[in-house]
Amino acid sequence: MPLEPEAVEPVAEQKAVYPELIERLRKAGATEVSSLDYSKSGMDVDAQVTPQSLCAVASILKHGHFSLETLVGVDRQPEFEVLYLFKADNEGPRVKLRAKTDRETATLPTLTNVYGGADWYEREVFDMFGVNFIDHPHLRPLLLPHFTKFHPLRKDFHGAPIVIPEDTVEIPELDVQAATKLGQSTGLRSDFFLNMGPQHPSTHGVLRILLHVEGETILGGRCHLGYSHRGTEKLAEKKQYVQFLPYTDRMDYLSPLNYNWGFARLLETATGIESTPRAEVLRVIMCELSRIASHLVWLGTYLLDLGAITPFLYCFEDRERILTIFERATGQRMTTSYIVAGGVRNDVYSTFSLEISELMRDMRKRLVEYDKLVIGNEIFLMRTDKVGIISPELAIEYGVSGPCLRGSGVDYDARRDEPYCELYKELEWKVPFETGGDCLSRSRVRMAELEQSVNLVEQALLKLEDGPVRSKVPKIFKVPAGEYYSVTEGPRGIIGWYLIADGSQIPYRLKVRVPSFANLQTVEQLMPGTRVADVVSILGSLDVIIPEIDR
Amino acid sequence: MSIFDILLRIVLAFTAVITFVTLNALFLVWLERKVSAVIQNRMGPTEVGPFGLLQTFADALKLLGKEMITPKSVDQYVFLLAPIIAFLPAPLLIAAIPIAEGVGVSDLNVGALYLLAISNIALLGILMAGWSSNNKYSLLGALRAVAQNISYEIPMLLAVLAVVLMAGSLKLSEIVKAQETIPYILLQPVAFLIYFICSIAESNRTPFDLPEAESELVAGYHTEFTGMRFALFFLAEYTQVFVLAAIVTLFFLGGWNGPLLHPIVWFMLKTYLVVFVVMWLRWTYPRLRSDQLMNFNWRVLLPLAIVNLLVSTVLFRGTVG
Structure with a gap:
């Protein structure tokens, strides 16, 4: 069924506005750049980038005040693809960058130098697909326990036993380093670490923050997630x-x-x-x-x-x-x-x-x-x-x-x-x-x-x-x-x-x-x-x- | 007086004081729960006894029966001693408070000084508890408690000094007697405010409850304590609330002076009214941050207390006997 005509019109208008952006992305090194129909796909611009040109293209977007909305890892079988979704301010377009890497090497350059917010997203992709982001400052699993060796969102993953090594109680050295590094800006030194959570009244669920403190002053802290990861x-x-x-x-x-x-x-x-x-x-x-x-x-x-x-x-x-x-x-x-889909499940009461x-x-x-x-x-x-x-x-x-x-x-x-x-x-x-x-x-x-x-x-x-x-919805629900x-x-x-x-x-x-x-x-x-x-x-x-x- | 008489006196006084400390704490816990319930649109305890009065007895019995867990990594002796030292000042303080003319265990001639000095022993207990628990949250809680208590001690003493200056005596009954015509809250409103704020800070209650801030430090210095040991901290805390209210009553509200009713009734009425206000504050306010707490003390209360003391020295020079 087609969408309402008035919903399509403004989107069609938007579509015509971005040739300049497309041109700039091309110049920065994006290979296949095309515009998409927002009303059908929810994206305006789609660009294929090579690992070498990724940072350059992202910089262009950063100058245009785009924000990084999320990273989507995909197992395309055999190669992996990472999608970077960007959003401009109110009226602007949504841009999707696609970077491919083959299954054996599975490496991509990190985007953290351009977008600080890519940090956790890249760690999640690393978790789920095993894609290594070169020069990422703190590449360790985010949602899975830090000792896991498997990558569950790969299509060839069908379950694996979790073996808990004996040293899991200790604070991993990497975390201490990271927390210390964050504290350097304050100019104080301390070796007092405080684990806030995962069982703590004000972390609203099971969040653990490793705090590096000097008295009452925080030098730095690292969040540890994944305690309620359900896959x-x-x-x-x-x-x-x-x-x-x-x-x-x-x-x-x-x-x-x-x-x-x-x-x-x-x-x-x-x-x-x-x-x-x-x-x-x-x-x-x-x-x-x-x-x-x-x-x-x-x-x-x-x-x-x-x-x-x-x-x-x-x-x-x-x-x-x-x-x-x-x-x-x-x-x-x-x-x-x-x-x-198609409305709400049932009508409300009188x-x-x-x-x-x-x-x-x-x-x-x-x-x-x-x-x-x-x-x-x-x-x-x-x-x-x-x-x-x-x-x-x-x-x-x-x-x-x-x-x-x-x-x-x-x-x-x-x-x-x-x-x-x-x-x-x-x-x-x-x-x-x-x-x-x-x-x-x-x-x-x-x-x-x-x-x-x-x-x-x-x-x-x-x-x-x-x-x-509720409008008519087919019994067997398929998405094209x-x-x-x-x-x-x-x-x-x-x-x-x-x-x-x-x-x-x-x-x-x-x-x-x-x-x-x-x-x-x-x-x-x-x-x-x-x-x-x-x-x-x-x-x-x-x-x-x-x-x-x-x- | 024979030795037997003295011994009897001691035993009687001791029994009376301990009984009072326990009953008072049980009553205050009940009151706190009822007050918070009213403020929060709830019922509070209703099941055990009339108006749920016996609920806290049941809770106390439950605490008595609980296992006293000593975590492996604690500093054994200090850990065992901490709740006792924290509780120690409670009976000592109650013993020095006269609740009417000639009613009380002992009316010392340095009563005011004694009260303020003894109440600080509890701080040692808190510090020992925080240190010996070998728990980071406990340690932070204890550090906060010590910093806060020592700081707030100073303006508090200065406020009391202004009162002592007017009454011309450190003896509590003398201070009350000096207020027969007009209570000091009217003559020394600033000293009253300073003392009241400081004493809330001293008893670690909201908005100054940083040492046991449950949303930051889990339970602060008493995180690792269970059963009767925990109950001792609890007893100490509620006795401290009573003592702070009693001191406010003695110093500023005219003690047992009042028309018609018996002096003891007047004293208790005033004291529990102050206790109620303290509870009211607890259930309405958020908590301060440690540096703000210190700033408030050193930059606001302390200068104010000094100025107040100077001004009252000049103003009431003639009246001091």
């Missing part, structure tokens, strides 16, 4: 598209609906299925409610991290009401599996609108209270003001997204800037942003977003008209061969899905770009020179969800 991307290669939906609930346990939508949107982009008008309104309502619930959890737990216990209980009280609505509408409080408008009325009152009592609190201001400053340059280099990006003064919101839901254009709302870049700015952005989400829900309720909630990318805005930032389909019922490769991954990566840059208490404050303000990062 979702490998699972995706074994499941049918329809069967994969429940896994999307389990990425981010605070906003499953937004992930449902992202995945549904991917399948709709790939197959051309359209959702119905009623379903679109329901999606907006549910996802904005989910955003409110998620931000409320952030507010409560952030204050808990800062030592105030009471706001947590108030926030959870409000969130509970939202979850009750989810339960009645979808059957589950958290693992909703509600938004599916008092749905009434309950939500009542809830939103109460929410408005509560938000005023939260703003006055919590965000205006003197101690809260002391703990967050000028702490953990992410500059706009750093944010773009590391591919930070969501409230963290907007807190750094970059005005980008996929709901407004990506044409993924027409309804967001019709409703009256604005994208809040602050210029401070510190924890306080990020907090203020989230508080303003809560208010905007209440706005959106209230307006969307008025647009809820009778009609079918090709590569697709889709982007939606979750409560934490950009949720991107990259799909390589081979025409069957099962994805050939499915990569999820999770917002917390990039947001958390900045923490290593923010920590040196701060206090132990600031680490908690910064982590809380980034609002990361570890299971989402680990997948």
Whole structure:
């Protein structure tokens, strides 16, 4: 089924704008550069690069203020391919660089000298495919244990025993070196290392940060991930598209609906299925409610991290009401599996609108209270003001997204800037942003977003008209061969899905770009020179969800 | 007085003080849970006894029955001694507090000095606990506790000095007697504020609860302690809260002075009111950062306390007997 004509038009316009960029990429050494149809593939420009020209081409993009969104490793059998996905600011194009390497050597130059944010992404590709990135400063497994010898996302991997060597309790020498190196900028010396996590109350899940501290001052720190790695991307290669939906609930346990939508949107982009008008309104309502619930959890737990216990209980009280609505509408409080390709799974119950408008009325009152009592609190201001400053340059280099990006003064919101839901254009709302870049700015952005989400829900309720909630979807769900990318805005930032389909019922490769991954990566840059208490404050303000990062 | 009389006196006093320390801690824990419940829209304990009053007894019994785990890597003797030393000042302090004219174990003529001096012994216990646990979080917690307590001691003493200056005595009953007409909170509001803030910092409670900041240091210096050893820290902490409230009552709120009601009732009412305020603060405020805590002390409280002392010396020169 073709997409609506009005959705295609602006995209077609965009397509014509980038010959200059294509020319510059060609000059820098990209071999095959072509433009793509955004509405079909989610990408504007596709460029093949050689390992030698990779850094030069990436530099061109960096000068154009592109941010590195993610790396996608693919086992093309026999060779490996690494896709670098870039995004320009609001109106600009999305660019995909493709670098190939053969199976035996499996080496590529590192991009960390150009984009600092490539660090973790390259480590993940190293983990999963065994591709070596030459001159990478800290190339060791990111999600898998550091002693693993296998690469699970290779197509010839079918399981292997995990042998735990005896020295796993020790802090690996490499980590100590890395943490020390980060601390050199502060000019202090110390041999005191502190393991924060993986069982720690304020790492929000199972994150371990190896801190190098001198008294209370942090010299440096390294994040250790993978404690809740479940191999979702490998699972995706074994499941049918329809069967994969429940896994999307389990990425981010605070906003499953937004992930449902992202995945549904991917399948709709790939197959051309359209959702119905009623379903679109329901999606907006549910996802904005989910955003409110998620931000409320952030507010409560952030204050808990800062030592105030009471706001947590108030926030959870409000969130509970939202979850009750989810339960009645979808059957589950958290693992909703509600938004599916072609619409939503089932229609809502009769008092749905009434309950939500009542809830939103109460929410408005509560938000005023939260703003006055919590965000205006003197101690809260002391703990967050000028702490953990992410500059706009750093944010773009590391591919930070969501409230963290907007807190750094970059005005980008996929709901407004990506044409993924027409309804967001019709409703009256604005994208809040602050210029401070510190924890306080990020907090203020989230508080303003809560208010905007209440706005959106209230307006969307008025647009809820009778009609079918799901369009016709074929019984056997197949995706035509090709590569697709889709982007939606979750409560934490950009949720991107990259799909390589081979025409069957099962994805050939499915990569999820999770917002917390990039947001958390900045923490290593923010920590040196701060206090132990600031680490908690910064982590809380980034609002990361570890299971989402680990997948 | 025969030796027998003296011995009897000691045994009686000791029993009374220990009983009071225990009961007071049990009551305060219950009160804390009820206060936090009210502030947080909850019910708090309701099941055991009327209004859940016996809940804390049940919890204490449970703690008694718990295994006392001694981790392998701890410094054995110091680890065993730490909770005892931390608890030691609790009965010693209670013994020196008069709760009405002539009611109390001992009304020393240097009561004010004694209270402030003895309360700091607990700090040694905390430092020993943090050091001997051989746990990085415990050590950081203990370091914070020591730094914070020593710093806040100074403005606190200066604030008390202003009161002592006005009363002309270090004896607690004399200080109370001097407030028969007008409590010192009205004459010395700045000293009251300084003392109140400092004493909250001394007792390591929010917003100054850095030594046991659960979101940073897990549980701070008492991370490794279990069962009765943990309970001793707990007892010490709640007794300290009571003592700080009692000192506020004695120094600033006019002690047991008050119309109609019995002096003991007045004293208890005022003291538990202060305790309530301390709890109220705990459940409403976030926590400060260590450097901010120090800045606040050295740059705000200390100069203020010195100025206050100077001003009151000049203002009340005539009244001092």
